Amino acid sequence: MTGPYPAPLAFHRAADVARMLRCSEWWVKEQARRRRIPYCWIGGGYLFTDEHVVEIVRIFEVRPIAAMPATTRRPHTIAASQDEQATTVVRLQARRPRRTRHADVPDATAA
Numbered sequence: 001m002t003g004p005y006p007a008p009l010a011f012h013r014a015a016d017v018a019r020m021l022r023c024s025e026w027w028v029k030e031q032a033r034r035r036r037i038p039y040c041w042i043g044g045g046y047l048f049t050d051e052h053v054v055e056i057v058r059i060f061e062v063r064p065i066a067a068m069p070a071t072t073r074r075p076h077t078i079a080a081s082q083d084e085q086a087t088t089v090v091r092l093q094a095r096r097p098r099r100t101r102h103a104d105v106p107d108a109t110a111a
Helices: 014-021 025-033 050-059
Strands: 040-042 045-048
Touching: 014 025, 014 045, 014 050, 025 045, 045 050
Parallel strands: none
Antiparallel strands: 040 045
16 A cells, blocks of 8 residues: 555564563563553554564663762771660560451450
């Protein structure tokens, strides 16, 4: 078909994109579901164009950090002796298991 219409797009399924990116199909679908990556929703499924795949790679690309100037090292601090540490002791108490936190079960620890 010639004319003012653009060339037809080639769509890739999530499994194809996962194979291209060497990741799991679940990851691709999860990223699309959370709208972290571009996709098309046609016919009730995630479809990706070549441009989408390129953009996904750009989104997750990690660029090197510019060389940072060397900083002077901080001197090590000596840990405080036990006399200088706080002497307050906090007693921890375990919570009841979730399965026993129902309102119909009496709380044995709240006495």
